[in-house]
Amino acid sequence: xxxxxxxxxxxxxxxxxxxxxxxxxxxxxxxxxxxxxxxxxxxxxxxxxxxxxxxxxxxxxxxxxxxxxxxxxxxxxxxxxxxxxxxxxxxxxxxxxxxxxxxxxxxxxxxxxxxxxxxxxxxxxxxxxxxxxxxxxxxxxxxxxxxxxxxxxxxxxxxxxxx
Amino acid sequence: xxxxxxxxxxxxxxxxxxxxxxxxxxxxxxxxxxxxxxxxxxxxxxxxxxxxxxxxxxxxxxxxxxxxxxxxxxxxxxxxxxxxxxxxxxxxxxxxxxxxxxxxxxxxxxxxxxxxxxxxxxxxxxxxxxxxxxxxxxxxxxxxxxxxxxxxxxxxxxxxxxxxxxxxxxxxxxxxxxxxxxxxxxxxxxxxxxxxxxxxxxxxxxxxxxxxxxxxxxxxxxxxxxxxxxxxxxxxxxxxxxxxxxxxxxxxxxxxxxxxxxxxxxxxxxxxxxxxxxxxxxxxxxxxxxxxxxxxxxxxxxxxxxxxxxxxxxxxxxxxxxxxxxxxxxxxxxxxxxxxxxxxxxxxxxxxxxxxxxxxxxxxxxxxxxxxxxxxxxxxxxxxxxxxxxxxxxxxxxxxxxxxxxxxxxxxxxxxxxxxxxxxxxxxxxxxxxxxxxxxxxxxxxxxxxxxxxxxxxxxxxxxxxxxxxxxxxxxxxxxxxxxxxxxxxxxxxxxxxxxx
Numbered sequence: 105x106x107x108x109x110x111x112x113x114x115x116x117x118x119x120x121x122x123x124x125x126x127x128x129x130x131x132x133x134x135x136x137x138x139x140x141x142x143x144x145x146x147x148x149x150x151x152x153x154x155x156x157x158x159x160x161x162x163x164x165x166x167x168x169x170x171x172x173x174x175x176x177x178x179x180x181x182x183x184x185x186x187x188x189x190x191x192x193x194x195x196x197x198x199x200x201x202x203x204x205x206x207x208x209x210x211x212x213x214x215x216x217x218x219x220x221x222x223x224x225x226x227x228x229x230x231x232x233x234x235x236x237x238x239x240x241x242x243x244x245x246x247x248x249x250x251x252x253x254x255x256x257x258x259x260x261x262x263x264x265x266x267x
Numbered sequence: 268x269x270x271x272x273x274x275x276x277x278x279x280x281x282x283x284x285x286x287x288x289x290x291x292x293x294x295x296x297x298x299x300x301x302x303x304x305x306x307x308x309x310x311x312x313x314x315x316x317x318x319x320x321x322x323x324x325x326x327x328x329x330x331x332x333x334x335x336x337x338x339x340x341x342x343x344x345x346x347x348x349x350x351x352x353x354x355x356x357x358x359x360x361x362x363x364x365x366x367x368x369x370x371x372x373x374x375x376x377x378x379x380x381x382x383x384x385x386x387x388x389x390x391x392x393x394x395x396x397x398x399x400x401x402x403x404x405x406x407x408x409x410x411x412x413x414x415x416x417x418x419x420x421x422x423x424x425x426x427x428x429x430x431x432x433x434x435x436x437x438x439x440x441x442x443x444x445x446x447x448x449x450x451x452x453x454x455x456x457x458x459x460x461x462x463x464x465x466x467x468x469x470x471x472x473x474x475x476x477x478x479x480x481x482x483x484x485x486x487x488x489x490x491x492x493x494x495x496x497x498x499x500x501x502x503x504x505x506x507x508x509x510x511x512x513x514x515x516x517x518x519x520x521x522x523x524x525x526x527x528x529x530x531x532x533x534x535x536x537x538x539x540x541x542x543x544x545x546x547x548x549x550x551x552x553x554x555x556x557x558x559x560x561x562x563x564x565x566x567x568x569x570x571x572x573x574x575x576x577x578x579x580x581x582x583x584x585x586x587x588x589x590x591x592x593x594x595x596x597x598x599x600x601x602x603x604x605x606x607x608x609x610x611x612x613x614x615x616x617x618x619x620x621x622x623x624x625x626x627x628x629x630x631x632x633x634x635x636x637x638x639x640x641x642x643x644x645x646x647x648x649x650x651x652x653x654x655x656x657x658x659x660x661x662x663x664x665x666x667x668x669x670x671x672x673x674x675x676x677x678x679x680x681x682x683x684x685x686x687x688x689x690x691x692x693x694x695x696x697x698x699x700x701x702x703x704x705x706x707x708x709x710x711x712x713x714x715x716x717x718x719x720x721x722x723x724x725x726x727x728x729x730x731x732x733x734x735x736x737x738x739x740x741x742x743x744x745x746x747x748x749x750x751x752x753x754x755x756x757x758x759x760x761x762x763x764x765x766x767x768x
Contacts, residue, residue: 118697122438129445136459141727146452146459149715150445157441160434167434190491197490198689201483201664205681208672217665224661239658247665255318257673 112168119164126158200224212262213252217244270396277624281632286326286625293330294633297337298640301357302345302648303659308338309705310482312599313474314666316606317673324607325622329629331603332583335596336388336630339539339579340637343380343572344648347373356539356575359547363560363567370563375509379517379565380572381641382509387525387573388634391580394529396627398581399616402588406613409589411717411724412731416741418714421591423745424534426703433749436703439694443704446471447711454719466679473602475671475684476708477595480701482667483688486660488695509565517569520550524573532578533585534593539575546574580630586611587623591710595702598709 130151139145204220211219221240226232251257280286293315300311312334319327342357347364360380367376409417426436449460450470461467509517524546531542550570551557560567583600585593590612592598604611609619616623641648671684691701725731733739 126441132460133448136457141722141729143727144719144722146455146457149711149718150448150460153441153444153448156444157438160437160441164434187491193490194487197487197664198685201685201688204668205678205685208668208681209678221661221665224664225658227657239661243662243665247669251669251673256321257317257669258676259669259672260676 115168116165119161119168122161122164123158124161126154126156126161129154129157197224208262209260210262212264213259214244214248214264215262217247270400273620273624274396274628276620277626277628278632280325280621280625281329281628286329286629287632289322289326289330290333290629290633291636293333294337294340294636294640297334297339298341298637298648299651300334301338301341301343302651303654307481307485308335309477309595309599310485310663310667311338312596312603313477313482314670316474316599316603317670319603320606324604324609324619325625327603327607328600328622328626329633331600332626332630333633335600336576336579336633337637339576340381340384340641341648342575343384343568344377344641344645345652347376347380347568348649349652356543356579357572358540359543359571360568362547363562363564366561366563367565367568372563375513375565376568377645378642379509379513379569381638383517383521383524383569383573384576385634385638386521387528387577388580388637389631390525391529391532391577392627392630392634394577395580395584395630398533398584399588399623402584403613403616406589409613409737410735411720412735412738413741414589414591415714415717415721416732416738416745417589417591418710418717420741420745421585421593422703422707422710423748425594425706427748427751432698433751435699437749439699439701439704440707443707444711444714446476446704447708448715453712453716464679466677466683471683471708472671472674472680473599473709474674475680476687477599477705478667478671479684479687479689480691480705482663482670483684484691484695484701486663486667487688487692489656490660513565516565519553520546520566520570521573523549523553524570525577527570528574528577529581531574532581532593539578539582542574542578543571546570583626587615588613590615590713592706595705598706601709 131154133147133151133154136147136150137145138147138151200220200223203223204216207216207219218240221243222236225239226236248259252259281290296311296315297308300308312331315330315334319330322330339356343360343364346357346360347368350361350365364376364380367373422440426433426440445460447470449467451458451468458468524542527546527549528539528542531545532539547560547567547570550564550566551560554560554564554566556564579596582593582597585591586597586601590601590610592601601611604622609615609622667684668681671680672678674680694701694704721731722729731738732742
């Protein structure tokens with residue numbers, strides 16, 4: 105199969121994806137009462153947004169099937185194209201971020217920030233334990249002082265209620 | 268109150284010590300954000316939005332506005348010294364600014380960028396005062412039909428001017444519109460599209476969405492290239508002040524850049540980015556030596572840098588006069604004003620003159636501060652550039668977390684931010700622009716309110732949108748713009764222009 109054909113198929117799949125999304129939005133909007141033109145209901149504008157997404161998705165499919173030239177437009181966006189090393193970095197970063205969000209309330213701001221920052225600062229190639237520890241302690245305490253003490257942001261206290 | 272006395276009143280507010288300090292913090296952070304590639308003005312403003320809650324509305328807006336125009340100033344430093352634009356509006360400055368730096372003329376390049384920005388910013392403020400008042404008076408006769416159609420026009424323009432496919436821009440606008448519908452219905456109070464999550468009953472927060480789409484996704488994109496070193500120019504800054512010859516060459520480009528930037532900045536979707544490119548193209552066209560452009564022509568720095576600053580000032584006009592944001596940054600400022608209980612629109616200037624005149628006067632004060640910050644502190648900004656991204660990105664992520672959390676002290680907002688971070692990352696990898704999504708998200712509730720009001724008011728008669736002249740004009744322009752998506756010649760031309768940009 106030629107490259108152009110693969111790209112064209114990817115463009116078609118993209119169009120189909122948005123048609124499905126548009127369809128889902130329209131269905132959801134329908135469930136929330138569309139109302140009428142005289143008295144539009146809560147789902148009215150959402151329905152229009154679903155129609156827009158689905159409609160553009162259909163135009164995408166049509167333009168892909170009509171024009172081979174248009175298929176070239178998708179070349180840059182075809183596939184996420186992430187190298188294995190970057191993918192590992194991304195996965196680690198996302199893992200730490202999700203864990204940070206989950207642990208922030210139970211552990212409190214300072215402890216969870218320290219753990220998350222340690223994980224994010226740590227360079228798995230250079231194994232920089234000391235600097236990661238130093239930076240994460242400094243960051244946690246400095247940000248706590250600035251945002252909680254100085255700017256009075258309400259940060260979670262967790263297991264250190266006296267802070 | 269005459270314009271002059273109102274301006275004095277504004278200076279009285281802007282020069283209060285606390286406002287002055289907040290203005291300084293804003294422009295300082297803005298410059299820092301502009302210098303650092305990887306976090307843009309939208310991210311920085313979202314980050315500091317919760318901080319402004321404890322302040323008076325005028326102080327908060329002064330600080331947020333300071334970040335915005337501070338970014339425009341700071342962005343030029345990285346473009347000239349590293350050939351990496353700190354923010355999008357400084358992309359074009361790379362072309363000649365970096366070439367000047369390579370020739371040992373980094374000082375005059377930075378100097379003319381700072382002076383040009385100052386002059387354009389100052390003239391822009393004068394224009395802002397008169398145009399906003401004029402437009403606000405006209406806008407008093409606008410009804411829901413006009414407002415709805417103008418918002419459609421704004422959205423269409425932003426979609427049209429986004430890089431890549433218009434179809435993708437339209438889809439993003441549709442997605443933003445849908446996300447804005449999550450939460451309670453404005454008329455019936457019914458909860459919609461919350462999928463059983465209590466955190467969605469009040470809708471999706473603006474700050475988590477922007478933090479996710481612009482902050483988290485930007486970090487995720489940059490992490491891919493972690494480890495790549497930035498080459499920073501080793502240059503001395505003894506001769507920061509441009510020579511008379513430099514001034515002679517730059518005077519007209521600064522003037523033209525200011526005019527171009529000012530008028531393009533008013534247009535929805537125009538903004539600083541487009542105006543800097545248009546200014547560059549204009550300078551090349553006006554120049555007797557167009558061949559010198561791209562090889563270190565000072566006109567190629569003076570024009571675009573003036574244009575992007577004038578545009579960032581005039582972008583406030585539709586926000587203050589109509590209550591319609593012309594770009595993502597203005598959408599964020601609109602959100603900030605609304606959080607503070609203010610309703611931007613034609614009546615704001617008369618009802619809350621402290622906000623309008625205080626902000627306008629603070630912009631002038633901020634411009635003076637930026638001139639003083641940018642030139643003597645260039646050495647400091649260069650040092651900041653040397654901070655490796657490996658050290659920087661955990662801090663950016665931390666600020667995003669604090670920003671999103673402190674809005675409502677709600678963990679759910681962090682999940683929303685992370686989800687939008689991943690969505691933004693995937694979308695940007697697939698060449699979808701996030702700007703139409705955010706603008707539609709912010710405009711969504713206003714569009715819904717005006718559309719439903721108009722339909723109820725005119726008994727469901729859709730023809731009202733085409734029988735009122737302004738509404739008709741706005742809708743016709745919107746349709747014409749979007750039709751270009753299916754006209755191959757126009758689309759090719761548009762793609763070529765954006766690609767050249």
